[in-house]
Amino acid sequence: MSKCHNLSNQCLIDKAQNEKIDLVWDRYEKMLPLCGFGEKGICCRICMKGPCRIDPFGNGPQEGICGANADTIVARNLVRMMAAGAASHASHGKEIAKTLLNVGRQTAKNYSIKDPEKLKAIAKNINIDIEGKDIHQIAREVAYESLMDYSRFEEDTCTWLTNTITKSRLEKLEGLGVALNNIESSVADIMSRTHLGTDADPINLLLAGMKTSLGDYTGMQISTHLSDVLFGTPEPVISTANLGVIKKDAVNIAVHGHNPLLSEIIVDVVDELNHEAIAAGATAGINIVGVCCTGNEVLLRRGIPMASNYLSQELTILTGALEAMVVDVQCIMPSLSKIASCYHTKMFTTMPEAKIPGATHLELHDEHALENARDIVRQSIEAFKRRDESKILIPEEKSNIIAGFSTESIVNLLSKIDSEKPLRPIIDNIVNGNIRGVVLFAGCNNVKVTQDYNFVHMAKKLLENNILILATGCGAGAFAKNSLMNSEATKEYAGESLKAVLTLLGKEAGLDVPLPPILHMGSCVDNSRGVDLAVALANELGVDLNQLPLVASAPEVMSEKAIAIGTWVTGLGVPVHIGLMPPVEGSPLVANVLTEGLKDVVDGYFIVEGDPLTAADKLTQVIEEKRAALNIPSAVKEEK
Numbered sequence: 001m002s003k004c005h006n007l008s009n010q011c012l013i014d015k016a017q018n019e020k021i022d023l024v025w026d027r028y029e030k031m032l033p034l035c036g037f038g039e040k041g042i043c044c045r046i047c048m049k050g051p052c053r054i055d056p057f058g059n060g061p062q063e064g065i066c067g068a069n070a071d072t073i074v075a076r077n078l079v080r081m082m083a084a085g086a087a088s089h090a091s092h093g094k095e096i097a098k099t100l101l102n103v104g105r106q107t108a109k110n111y112s113i114k115d116p117e118k119l120k121a122i123a124k125n126i127n128i129d130i131e132g133k134d135i136h137q138i139a140r141e142v143a144y145e146s147l148m149d150y151s152r153f154e155e156d157t158c159t160w161l162t163n164t165i166t167k168s169r170l171e172k173l174e175g176l177g178v179a180l181n182n183i184e185s186s187v188a189d190i191m192s193r194t195h196l197g198t199d200a201d202p203i204n205l206l207l208a209g210m211k212t213s214l215g216d217y218t219g220m221q222i223s224t225h226l227s228d229v230l231f232g233t234p235e236p237v238i239s240t241a242n243l244g245v246i247k248k249d250a251v252n253i254a255v256h257g258h259n260p261l262l263s264e265i266i267v268d269v270v271d272e273l274n275h276e277a278i279a280a281g282a283t284a285g286i287n288i289v290g291v292c293c294t295g296n297e298v299l300l301r302r303g304i305p306m307a308s309n310y311l312s313q314e315l316t317i318l319t320g321a322l323e324a325m326v327v328d329v330q331c332i333m334p335s336l337s338k339i340a341s342c343y344h345t346k347m348f349t350t351m352p353e354a355k356i357p358g359a360t361h362l363e364l365h366d367e368h369a370l371e372n373a374r375d376i377v378r379q380s381i382e383a384f385k386r387r388d389e390s391k392i393l394i395p396e397e398k399s400n401i402i403a404g405f406s407t408e409s410i411v412n413l414l415s416k417i418d419s420e421k422p423l424r425p426i427i428d429n430i431v432n433g434n435i436r437g438v439v440l441f442a443g444c445n446n447v448k449v450t451q452d453y454n455f456v457h458m459a460k461k462l463l464e465n466n467i468l469i470l471a472t473g474c475g476a477g478a479f480a481k482n483s484l485m486n487s488e489a490t491k492e493y494a495g496e497s498l499k500a501v502l503t504l505l506g507k508e509a510g511l512d513v514p515l516p517p518i519l520h521m522g523s524c525v526d527n528s529r530g531v532d533l534a535v536a537l538a539n540e541l542g543v544d545l546n547q548l549p550l551v552a553s554a555p556e557v558m559s560e561k562a563i564a565i566g567t568w569v570t571g572l573g574v575p576v577h578i579g580l581m582p583p584v585e586g587s588p589l590v591a592n593v594l595t596e597g598l599k600d601v602v603d604g605y606f607i608v609e610g611d612p613l614t615a616a617d618k619l620t621q622v623i624e625e626k627r628a629a630l631n632i633p634s635a636v637k638e639e640k
């Protein structure tokens with residue numbers, strides 16, 4: 001199995017081998033064979049009588065020392081993964097909401113309200129009266145109401161869940177008792193009920209897992225929309241992606257993680273400090289590049305080029321031309337600081353909950369954000385002076401991309417065609433089969449799969465079948481790096497009817513070129529944008545989300561966050577494809593609930609398929625079934 005679908009990365013993988021630096025792929029090989037108990041989810045470390053392991057072949061123990069069986073153990077382990085995912089996204093949203101509160105109090109001098117109209121629209125949507133109030137008061141009230149979703153003790157459903165999904169979906173979730181009132185207590189509830197000797201019923205556990213996963217969703221909504229208020233709502237922007245965005249003659253600074261609070265300010269200080277970089281010999285000045293979802297955040301709002309998604313993050317340092325790796329939270333390999341120590345690269349951690357041994361910790365505080373950013377940039381300029389020219393190897397390849405497709409920007413674009421009913425052009429083209437359906441790609445890379453391979457191969461097949469693609473997170477990174485987010489990709493890969501629609505939309509929107517066939521909607525938390533678009537389409541059509549010809553896919557799923565996302569997407573009624581089996585095979589009951597039983601309860605369910613082309617066929621089939629149920633003509637004649 002090759003390591004990266006993108007062959008331009010190989011020279012750096014070879015370089016690491018020559019320099020005797022272990023990368024993620026080397027560490028994976030050293031870990032093989034992986035522990036089968038862990039892979040199947042049938043080991044339990046919840047108390048110190050264990051760890052206990054269930055024999056999957058039926059010859060050895062079938063119960064842990066306390067009597068917990070495989071179903072209980074698998075369900076407990078799985079819902080703890082969901083809780084961890086929910087906690088991550090929720091804490092991201094909480095940091096953003098607290099910053100908005102401080103902006104409203106006028107105590108966060110380095111931040112401001114960049115999109116006041118969006119703030120007012122949010123206030124209206126969550127039933128805050130804005131009449132006669134100044135923008136700072138509205139900010140305070142929106143922040144308070146959002147923070148209530150983390151602290152409410154009354155049984156009312158979270159504000160950001162209630163107001164962002166269809167009415168019928170909300171009723172369904174409330175009827176099941178999974179529409180949560182408090183994100184943080186839903187996480188605490190999982191930890192409490194999975195403690196030794198509490199909840200042993202796998203179905204009851206899975207329902208609690210759905211509830212905390214909806215907390216993940218609620219935290220995402222808060223993250224996305226309050227970030228737009230603080231940093232601006234994305235509009236289409238042209239940029240580039242892949243390791244070729246690192247420049248030999250610049251001070252290169254990578255921003256990596258998920259939370260844009262510091263990276264936005266770093267981008268802000270570039271102009272001010274550019275002359276210092278040039279004076280240090282970097283003739284191209286300062287070059288900020290993105291990694292993972294912090295990269296997606298500054299790509300969408302600021303056009304910052306994307307160097308890497310998850311799995312190839314170490315390679316950015318291997319170029320020998322990266323002066324600083326600045327990280328915030330989530331998906332940061334601890335190996336980065338060790339690799340940085342082999343080079344002149346400075347590694348900075350910036351969040352109190354995410355320190356890494358070997359890195360310089362420069363903690364972000366609202367009131368010092370600008371000073372922190374300047375300090376990081378200046379230390380990066382100093383690092384530039386210590387570069388070892390003999391160690392530089394930057395792959396040339398980079399792709400042109402169009403990103404920045406927030407729901408608002410898509411509606412704005414479509415309103416140039418129909419200002420009264422902007423969604424009509426999309427709906428009409430779905431109904432007539434020109435757009436057969438929509439797939440939202442999300443999720444990570446996983447070292448068990450050639451990096452980006454599943455994303456790229458699934459996408460090409462779906463596009464050929466006239467299926468429009470939305471993308472977020474490292475999935476979006478995979479498409480960006482592999483030249484699937486530009487107009488040329490529409491010409492090359494889209495089926496005839498999809499190509500015609502994207503060409504027309506591009507023309508009507510005043511662009512000279514077709515829209516890209518894969519719309520970059522942002523970071524992992526911006527899966528909420530995909531939901532917003534789907535909810536708007538469902539409301540316009542007068543149907544629920546489960547009826548739309550819409551599916552989601554995480555073909556290289558890896559993190560606990562992805563498990564939480566996949567679960568709430570099924571809870572919203574949408575089928576979810578995953579390219580790898582989560583650790584549930586040790587319990588046929590739990591595996592069956594996820595792939596079949598869920599459908600009867602929430603309409604959504606998981607489809608597990610490792611082969612990308614077969615997966616594309618399966619998703620196309622699901623889309624056709626949805627079309628048939630809606631009584632709109634099959635578009636099967638379009639299939640190649």
Ligand code: SF4
Pocket residue numbers: 035037038039043044045051053
């Ligand atoms: S705790 Fe479970 S997964 Fe981990 S090493 Fe032990 S048996 Fe394997």
Ligand code: SF4
Pocket residue numbers: 044045046047048049050051052063064065066067068196197
């Ligand atoms: S909770 Fe039960 S199954 Fe888990 S380690 Fe303790 S005794 Fe073993």
